[in-house]
Amino acid sequence: MRKGERSTLAADTDAIITRREAASGGKHMLKVGLLGAGRIGHVHAKAISSHPDSKLVAVADVVEEAAAKLAAQYGVEARSNDAIIGDASIDAVLVATSTNTHSDLIEAATKAGKAVLCEKPVDLSLARAQACRKVAGSTKRPVMIGFNRRFDPNFATLKAAADRGEIGKSELLSITSFDPAPPPIAYVQVSGGLFRDMMIHDFDMARWIMGSTPETVTAIGSSIVDPEIGKAGDVDTAVVTLRFADGRIAVIKNSRRAVYGYDQRIEFLGSEGLLSAGNVLENTVSIATADGVVSAKPEYFFLERYMRSYSAEWAAFVEAVTKGRAVPVTLDDGVNALALAEAATRSAKGGTTVAVASVIG
Amino acid sequence: MRKGERSTLAADTDAIITRREAASGGKHMLKVGLLGAGRIGHVHAKAISSHPDSKLVAVADVVEEAAAKLAAQYGVEARSNDAIIGDASIDAVLVATSTNTHSDLIEAATKAGKAVLCEKPVDLSLARAQACRKVAGSTKRPVMIGFNRRFDPNFATLKAAADRGEIGKSELLSITSFDPAPPPIAYVQVSGGLFRDMMIHDFDMARWIMGSTPETVTAIGSSIVDPEIGKAGDVDTAVVTLRFADGRIAVIKNSRRAVYGYDQRIEFLGSEGLLSAGNVLENTVSIATADGVVSAKPEYFFLERYMRSYSAEWAAFVEAVTKGRAVPVTLDDGVNALALAEAATRSAKGGTTVAVASVIG
Amino acid sequence: MRKGERSTLAADTDAIITRREAASGGKHMLKVGLLGAGRIGHVHAKAISSHPDSKLVAVADVVEEAAAKLAAQYGVEARSNDAIIGDASIDAVLVATSTNTHSDLIEAATKAGKAVLCEKPVDLSLARAQACRKVAGSTKRPVMIGFNRRFDPNFATLKAAADRGEIGKSELLSITSFDPAPPPIAYVQVSGGLFRDMMIHDFDMARWIMGSTPETVTAIGSSIVDPEIGKAGDVDTAVVTLRFADGRIAVIKNSRRAVYGYDQRIEFLGSEGLLSAGNVLENTVSIATADGVVSAKPEYFFLERYMRSYSAEWAAFVEAVTKGRAVPVTLDDGVNALALAEAATRSAKGGTTVAVASVIG
């Protein structure tokens, strides 16, 4: 974080903004179909529409009214998934449907020649995700997985500083990732469990920051936040330790409940120092009284904390697709994060450390 | 900042966002002409265009190419000031021209029946600003002055907490307001001096937060940042103390240079505590090494720090104009801030405390 | 940390200070023999001498010059361990010798009727420590183990707040405990390994804060700080997860090197919030420049960070012994912490979770 280096980082960000604000001139606009008009679909619709080089052209959803409403808001058509995928004038699809449809849609869309940005996880089944990777890979079409946290400006700053060697040789990564409140039990029941549904983000962060896939996974989980979660066969509090081939260690802590807000922090220890990315607070105001000094809480949940990351993610996808470059988060990244989730699920149940190789099969 | 109260505040903000995101339906769109296509004109053009209930229709600038370029960017017409003011189909004008034209344009636009949002200051001459207030006032058209800092979420949170009585009876307000780097000497020479050009924002903040106009102004200034500023007859470092009728005190510190970035902080002491609004930092990352712990600097300047305040300011203007309500920052507020700047200029020169009443005349 | 509760806590501390500053009047002074005149012996000599109700009367060390020098500094006699233990006029001994002598000295001193404060760990062998517990227990003499961190004002404040229910039902405890620099290899070789030598403090903190002994221990360790440590059969970086009968989880991170200083932090998540105890910094000064904002590092090592905890520990021992109350950290606590260290050592080697019951035998 020395002078010149910070400037470099800042300059990159500026460049992205400058590029985005520049009118797209005579350039071809990426025509995009959005599959899924739920909460996250709304976030993506906004990102697609706000980007100078992409254009939302159609929206689909199994709940037709949802598709119709979102389509109307942006003045585009509501269609079926098939109609969008089958439309040769559409360049790319953004998959924001329920998880059980991801693999099928990735396969269909890539076969139809589309570029794809798909929400995480690729699938709840590792085998299905691996099969999807094979099919989609054969099409040579770009597939990016929506691990949006990589595009959070704070985590990106931490990662860039580590890559510049600011903490020397890295040794120990710690990720704290707590949700503000547990999801409904109905959601928990179909979620695939905490490791596949929630910690999958942290597995990707660990692989990305450490720059490799760990060899072993050791997981401890409990259901102490809500006994209903335990009855549903899931855990709500978990600690997972990852060991890498070179001896480095990463530890991830998850809780389904942090009443003070979304707790999203990373610490990275190395031979020359410690990098920390703290929470983004609601404001910078504090009040000191006879009772203590009160300051603001972390931003409440992912829509608040990671809003900027969704537009940066979309910008990175458009940049890669329009310039014919590799996407920054691949389908392989999605499969590997899922493999860690699978290993963690087994480890938590069996009480032993699980080799990732044994899971990948 | 107790539970319920914070929720109330948060709810207000959400409501604003919800309103803005709601499509404007069949509602009348506010048609807006932008006078001035400089740096701040660009900021306003974006705010006008992004608001669901307002529409940019024309841009003017004395530098015709500037107007043409900005107009092209938004697909609108470039016209003259007169043509915009004379166009009966335009509802409102945003005045972002050079200061010496503000009063004339406010008068012309209000006479032509427009609502006006004018950048600060109203004028460099208090007498001219007072005359403008009289003329514009007679038209009964809404005129809002662009003291955007009132719309900064952090300062708004501090103000709301004080108004709720969280620090009891208020006593002492402290405003720190440092620019990252001094402006060019050519700008300093026509700026009206630090008190009218830079501290005018802080005078408005003091009046707004304290809820009244001070009785006396005591100013101390120096030119120690850049001797050229002193040669131009201005100061670059100043401390001004305001005394209110009820004995309360406000102190404002200004410097034209803080190499670490835009330093914008407020502290408000009362019988039951101290409210503080800190700087907004570039990110939440820190690095601890053998040399110390390094964290991010404040955001660099007003375009970074106050970007959100410009859109909130515009939203407040649109809300007031379309609903026929009083604007939140009046022409009278603009004239009063200017009176404090005038008093401070005299105090710094004469070495005595100046009664505001003696300045208002 | 509400008003009344904080006051209560503060009042306790004041009371302790007041008691200590009060002259001891006609009261009997606790006569103390110090076994061990090394670095930590010096710290204890000062604490014993500064307390109004205790008096240092003799010092012993295998290195006779060390004993002589420290004894001279305090104007007391240098004697052998046996001579001190055999002196009927001595009420208590403080054992600050090398670890391999702890059990023997505890047994000898308690048999001789002394009260004992012994540095951690009780022994490197769990079996030997268990035997010592049996022997010393039969004497009914008070034996306190020197887990000084319990007396750190910050950790004591966190523990008291948790016990008052400020975070509701506790769920997940996280301890970060990094040394500034690794010890000499010669020390590593006789240390018993990171889990018994360094993490033993954190095992005690976890038991103390959680209020019970965990059922299982899962440990992951690496030697990545210094390959010599690995060659000596030890690890220098480790993460241990403890699972309690009620499902609660504690995670401990240790590193032998944090170049920015002694990193000693605790976080405690519960159903109603998160308690955090941060590092104690060298000073409160920061400097903001064009390169970033630099603030002070954590205090360098345990002598700086925990100096106050040693005198508070000694005060608690004197209080318990002179009033005939139970000591706040028992020999049983020492044995249990050692059992966790033993379990962690086995877990790290075997790659499986270890049941604490299987270790206790």
Place this chain on the structure above:
Amino acid sequence: MRKGERSTLAADTDAIITRREAASGGKHMLKVGLLGAGRIGHVHAKAISSHPDSKLVAVADVVEEAAAKLAAQYGVEARSNDAIIGDASIDAVLVATSTNTHSDLIEAATKAGKAVLCEKPVDLSLARAQACRKVAGSTKRPVMIGFNRRFDPNFATLKAAADRGEIGKSELLSITSFDPAPPPIAYVQVSGGLFRDMMIHDFDMARWIMGSTPETVTAIGSSIVDPEIGKAGDVDTAVVTLRFADGRIAVIKNSRRAVYGYDQRIEFLGSEGLLSAGNVLENTVSIATADGVVSAKPEYFFLERYMRSYSAEWAAFVEAVTKGRAVPVTLDDGVNALALAEAATRSAKGGTTVAVASVIG
């Protein structure tokens, strides 16, 4: 605050500690008489007794029981002021009596050949203090004034960093200095007023940090904390601006009440950055709940916050006296701080800037 420089600072501190802990060997012990056995007398008695090179030998107080009690606590004699000053075996006196006796005692003690450390202020009358300076000066005996804040480790670190040039050319100094609660009205009535009694510390800090005496003083004061203070002719809230010959500015804010504790902060802006010394907090614990994040308050008052500064002040006095060096805070410093207090008192009453030269006469 770069690596080497911080080390230098740390090394100095270590050296002081090392020197203090070294036994005084055959060296002459400074024999000290303490005049004044009130609250601050107790603080000084402890500092004198704890220093390896000084020895408390007698205590005096107009309230004889107070002297007797303190003397008994340290096993020394209670005598009269005259008896102590007249005792040729006593090397130094520490004057901690009521302010109206300071000048007389400084004169008597220096005439009797003693070295003197006298509590602030020298006198409430500038003329009397100036006369005292003349008399004491003629004796050539060392006289140090008890501006203890210069010895606070945080402020000393800030001053050292500024002197090393870390903020380049200094420009604007800001001192925040709030007491937790106003003193009794009986005290206010004989205190000499806020500027002489309370802000005198800050005037000394400003002179010390800026390295010179300002040319002009501009003061604004109010009585808004407690109307009784106003009735007693004093103010309880004040802002004073100091202008130095080179154009630099210092601003001091005082309030008699900050319900959250003793607020003692300094900021120092220069051409290359901003140095800040923050408050010392009661502990490092924070708690995040649904209501916000609560952290500890500043230490309550001067006995808590500045305890270390009193022993460092005494060590500096002993060092200077025993080595025949100049004391670090002179009687001249005491007179100059008083001159600024006098100028501020006049400025607040007259509503004009006051030239310091006009006060010194």
